[in-house]
Amino acid sequence: MSPDAGAVPVALDGFGADGGFEVIAAGARAAAADGIDVRVFGPPGELSDLEAVDGVEVCTATEAISNDDEPVRAVRSRPGASVALAAGDVAQGRSRALVSAGSTGAAMTAALFALRRLHGVHRPALAVQLPVPSRDRPVLFLDVGANAEARSSHLVQFAYLGAAFAGSVLGIERPRVALLTVGEEQGKGTPLVVEAHDVLARAGGIEFAGNVEGRDLPAGSADVIVTDGFTGNVALKTMEGTAGEIGAAVRAAARLGPRAALGGLLLRPALGRLRRRLDPDTTGGAILLGLRGVAVVAHGSSGPDGIANAVRLAARCVRERAVERTAELLERSGATRASLRDADERDRTEHR
Amino acid sequence: MTRDEVMAKVREHLAAELEVDAGEIEEGTRFREDLDADSLDLYELVMELEDSYGIKVPEEEAARIETVGQAVDFVLGHVPSA
Numbered sequence: 001m002s003p004d005a006g007a008v009p010v011a012l013d014g015f016g017a018d019g020g021f022e023v024i025a026a027g028a029r030a031a032a033a034d035g036i037d038v039r040v041f042g043p044p045g046e047l048s049d050l051e052a053v054d055g056v057e058v059c060t061a062t063e064a065i066s067n068d069d070e071p072v073r074a075v076r077s078r079p080g081a082s083v084a085l086a087a088g089d090v091a092q093g094r095s096r097a098l099v100s101a102g103s104t105g106a107a108m109t110a111a112l113f114a115l116r117r118l119h120g121v122h123r124p125a126l127a128v129q130l131p132v133p134s135r136d137r138p139v140l141f142l143d144v145g146a147n148a149e150a151r152s153s154h155l156v157q158f159a160y161l162g163a164a165f166a167g168s169v170l171g172i173e174r175p176r177v178a179l180l181t182v183g184e185e186q187g188k189g190t191p192l193v194v195e196a197h198d199v200l201a202r203a204g205g206i207e208f209a210g211n212v213e214g215r216d217l218p219a220g221s222a223d224v225i226v227t228d229g230f231t232g233n234v235a236l237k238t239m240e241g242t243a244g245e246i247g248a249a250v251r252a253a254a255r256l257g258p259r260a261a262l263g264g265l266l267l268r269p270a271l272g273r274l275r276r277r278l279d280p281d282t283t284g285g286a287i288l289l290g291l292r293g294v295a296v297v298a299h300g301s302s303g304p305d306g307i308a309n310a311v312r313l314a315a316r317c318v319r320e321r322a323v324e325r326t327a328e329l330l331e332r333s334g335a336t337r338a339s340l341r342d343a344d345e346r347d348r349t350e351h352r
Numbered sequence: 353m354t355r356d357e358v359m360a361k362v363r364e365h366l367a368a369e370l371e372v373d374a375g376e377i378e379e380g381t382r383f384r385e386d387l388d389a390d391s392l393d394l395y396e397l398v399m400e401l402e403d404s405y406g407i408k409v410p411e412e413e414a415a416r417i418e419t420v421g422q423a424v425d426f427v428l429g430h431v432p433s434a
Contacts, residue, residue, distance in 0.1 A: 072395070072411070073411055076411070112392075113395075113399060116396070117392075117396075119368075120371060123392065336371065337370070337371050338371030338372075341371075341388070
């Protein structure tokens with residue numbers, strides 16, 4: 001079967017988008033127009049616009065988990081919540097992937113509990129595609145917040161999870177994988193990073209490109225950049241905030257006088273294209289890697305395009321067999337939990 | 353249901369998920385110190401036991417389970433009588 005053949009039903013959480021049900025409905029409609037079956041979990045009364053849409057089915061869910069809820073407790077105690085029902089739909093095989101624009105913690109927890117980790121994976125990681133202004137393909141950056149704390153073995157596995165995604169879904173042949181730290185030389189960074197570097201430098205199955213620094217993130221110095229979830233989240237939010245502030249400053253500067261306004265007018269088409277490329281809605285959201293199924297967490301502020309692109313990304317992951325190819329890479333490269341532990345024990349024995 | 357049956361279930365789950373030798377898992381085995389398990393591993397065990405035995409493990413009690421034997425005790429103490 002070709003990767004594009006066959007229906008790929010995607011379970012879409014109907015709650016959680018800042019723009020409300022209207023945005024979810026418009027996103028579902030757009031994705032369905034591309035031939036993706038979308039099962040939307042939300043209140044039928046709020047999603048009545050979708051009743052007659054080919055390829056969309058509304059599945060009743062009237063309860064939501066919000067950002068104020070503690071994710072683990074909420075998911076375990078409210079099995080009727082929309083994100084829990086949508087994740088369960090994937091686990092039961094009615095859908096092939098989960099998409100939610102709701103609470104990131106709840107989406108990750110529901111996905112983790114329903115889909116489970118891939119065999120041999122320590123921790124799943126949340127990955128985002130960072131648009132790179134100077135090139136036409138993004139950088140995959142992970143972990144951006146699934147795990148506040150990490151061990152070196154987690155970072156090593158994140159490198160493989162990212163490489164598998166970049167290879168299968170982004171179509172990058174032999175993606176270059178780097179560690180985010182405070183200097184390019186081996187030995188720079190925390191003990192966690194140094195240890196992960198040592199392992200990756202000797203590891204097989206991926207193209208390890210060494211260390212990169214924060215400034216390399218938007219420059220596209222590597223195809224996949226790996227860090228722990230705390231650092232990754234701080235870096236991501238810093239970039240988002242900086243980009244927003246610079247954009248506002250440029251717009252303000254273009255209104256300072258007639259000459260600036262004329263320059264701004266001339267640049268408008270090119271800047272518009274650049275803005276569309278860099279818009280988070282374009283990439284479709286973050287993907288939770290390392291599970292036995294596909295889960296995409298869309299930005300809460302997503303518009304209809306963002307929701308539709310998140311559904312498209314989820315469907316693409318299924319079609320490109322991202323999960324299966326991740327499992328194969330981990331196994332083939334000796335990067336499963338047991339293999340990494342055995343290698344660590346061999347190292348310790350040799351150094352005694 | 354006997355203690356041995358629950359112990360076998362716990363051992364089977366942990367051996368598969370943590371990729372450790374089932375023979376290394378005893379009643380006194382500690383999840384964190386001996387099996388290198390973290391909170392996520394423990395949650396997955398708890399959910400497996402909930403599904404298998406129809407019990408509900410409150411968060412506070414789950415957090416207090418430190419050894420394999422304590423997990424078995426919890427199941428035997430809470431499983432509905434036939």
